[in-house]
Amino acid sequence: MTRQPPEPVQVIKSRRDAALAALLGRVPYINFMGVQFDRRGDELTAILPFKESLIGNPALPALHGGATAAFLEITAIIELGWAAVWPQIEGGTPPDAVPLNLPKTIDITVDYLRTGLPRDAYARAFVTRSGRRYASVRMEAWQDNRARPFAQATGHFLMPDQSRTQG
Template sequence: MNKPEPVQVIKQRRDAALQQLLSDVPYIQFLGVQFDRRGDELTAVLPFKEDHIGNPMLPAIHGGVTAAFLEITAIIQLSWAMIWDDMEGKTVDLPDRIQLPKTIDFTVDYLRSGLPRDAYARARVNRSGRRYASVHVEAWQDNRTKLFAQGTGHFLMPDRTKAP
């Protein structure tokens, strides 16, 4: 039996792969979305910025920001699940640029107004086939059980048989 890999090697590999997914996408930086990783579980974090405000009177996070945050979380979670086996299998090196799934449709359910503070989201891939995937996302602020928005989207998977 092989010796288990040193923990730093595993962490370094996974964090580098996650960073690779995120750093290429300017819009993720524009909104300031970050990802917290625990093993294979990702939590998206949206640190509050003045720029995110929709209605300044309330004030509340713009519905478009909420939608974008959910969609980013869904795409990254889906891509993360897609590359996991290659990343962990050590037989295949990840390409320099990972092709991301494309959104076919996305539906956002606004449950309460987004308060001017940090928001969190986690996505669950309900089905991921060779061509299509369906992903559900939940977002909350102070209390994990009190969602302020949830969403469902369908995605077109990149053709991974193509040589990079």
């Protein structure tokens, strides 16, 4: 019985990171907002590094509620797009051959729980259900304290055709 030796960890990591970078690099608005993603295995945490141009209320100062909504929406879209390409990345498909279609937002409802402070924010998206066509996603954003989110959201997304291949 022959058995393939496991891939070196660097090879796996660089393939996953390249696929994630390719996903993010396609969307100019993600770059405009400055959103980054921290990857641990398949788990993603979105990071919104603070910058002056995210301020919505200079008097407090506080993050713009729209920027918070945008941050959560980006988190959900990338989470869904990432989950869709993960099986192919793990199957050894080269990152540049993986189709990178992102889902489209149908609706999003954002609850503002407390003021977004002028500092870095983090977010995660939890895919409650992902069907062939529609996905339902819950999002949560926090700053200093994970247990005290400053915004949460739920949204529905239209899945791209190519993600159906994951079967």
